[in-house]
Amino acid sequence: MGEMILPNRESAVADGQFLARLQHVGKSFVSAGKRSEILSDVNIDIAPGEFVSVIGPSGSGKSTILNLLAGIDMPTSGSITYDGSRVRGVSKTIAYLTQHDSLLPWRTVAENVGVPLEIRNVPAPERARAVDGILAKVGLEGYGKHYPRQLSGGMQKRTMLARTLIYDPKTILMDEPFGPLDAQLKLALQAELLRLWTGTGKTIVFVTHDIAEAITLSDRVLVLSSQPTVIKHEERILIPRPRDVHEVRFSPHFEAHYRALWNAIELRREQAVA
Ligand code: ADP
Ligand code: MG
Numbered sequence: 001m002g003e004m005i006l007p008n009r010e011s012a013v014a015d016g017q018f019l020a021r022l023q024h025v026g027k028s029f030v031s032a033g034k035r036s037e038i039l040s041d042v043n044i045d046i047a048p049g050e051f052v053s054v055i056g057p058s059g060s061g062k063s064t065i066l067n068l069l070a071g072i073d074m075p076t077s078g079s080i081t082y083d084g085s086r087v088r089g090v091s092k093t094i095a096y097l098t099q100h101d102s103l104l105p106w107r108t109v110a111e112n113v114g115v116p117l118e119i120r121n122v123p124a125p126e127r128a129r130a131v132d133g134i135l136a137k138v139g140l141e142g143y144g145k146h147y148p149r150q151l152s153g154g155m156q157k158r159t160m161l162a163r164t165l166i167y168d169p170k171t172i173l174m175d176e177p178f179g180p181l182d183a184q185l186k187l188a189l190q191a192e193l194l195r196l197w198t199g200t201g202k203t204i205v206f207v208t209h210d211i212a213e214a215i216t217l218s219d220r221v222l223v224l225s226s227q228p229t230v231i232k233h234e235e236r237i238l239i240p241r242p243r244d245v246h247e248v249r250f251s252p253h254f255e256a257h258y259r260a261l262w263n264a265i266e267l268r269r270e271q272a273v274a
Helices: 009-014 062-070 109-113 115-119 124-137 153-165 183-197 211-217 252-264
Strands: 020-031 034-046 051-055 077-082 094-097 171-175 203-207 220-224 231-236
Touching: 020 062, 034 062, 034 231, 051 062, 051 211, 062 077, 062 094, 062 171, 062 203, 094 153, 109 115, 109 124, 109 153, 115 124, 124 153, 153 171, 153 183, 183 211, 203 211, 211 252, 220 252, 231 252
Parallel strands: 051 203, 051 220, 094 171, 171 203
Antiparallel strands: 020 034, 020 077, 220 231
């Protein structure tokens, strides 16, 4: 059995050198004059190279947590540190695939994937090389000139993945990236994501509704309570890597992890997706 490369992970944790830390984080929103507390006392430590999933009921604050980590929103109380310093704005080393991200329909695949480099003023020839490289990596070689509408749902997701990865971020935040896809396609994209991540040492924080998906991908799964939200449960996934997305569910650990997470999560029946 091959081994996943997680550089300095154990020693980093022992030294207290977490890549990202949320300490006693609270978050309230005021809307229509009414203040509501969404996060109450959220504590999360993420080690460098770790794959952490966050699951929880709809409205529990999963996207809010990613927004805070990404630095596009600020906590009401508590502190968030990333790479040793307080998060005060958007970090150049964090890529964020939000729940609402989509491709620009009037731009080709290559033009969509190149957007993060355009924003960084990378010259066109260098950009074109980078785009070609990343398209090959995600299995979209030769599709650069296509428009999003000419692609299948899975290929559109791959394009978004390529756009997220193109500037080689150290940390990737993903908010329900494979949400609306059918089960087979989801498995294919999960396999792709694991393949792209393995050996890179990149840290991924992955939000999903899907318990099986969280188990399949993660080193650790955090379960949020409903509001005001705290981390209700933490499950360390013991399934060895490398993992075959089609085989993990037959691992002796899978059922125990599934039960523990199912019992911890407060899904309403109609939201239950597995
Ligand atoms: P989840 O991603 O777990 O479904 P969110 O983090 O999107 O949940 O939202 C958590 C709660 O915070 C929801 O009740 C939502 O309506 C509220 N909320 C999120 N963002 C804002 C905002 N900018 N203003 C007011 N309320 C917000
Ligand atoms: Mg959300």
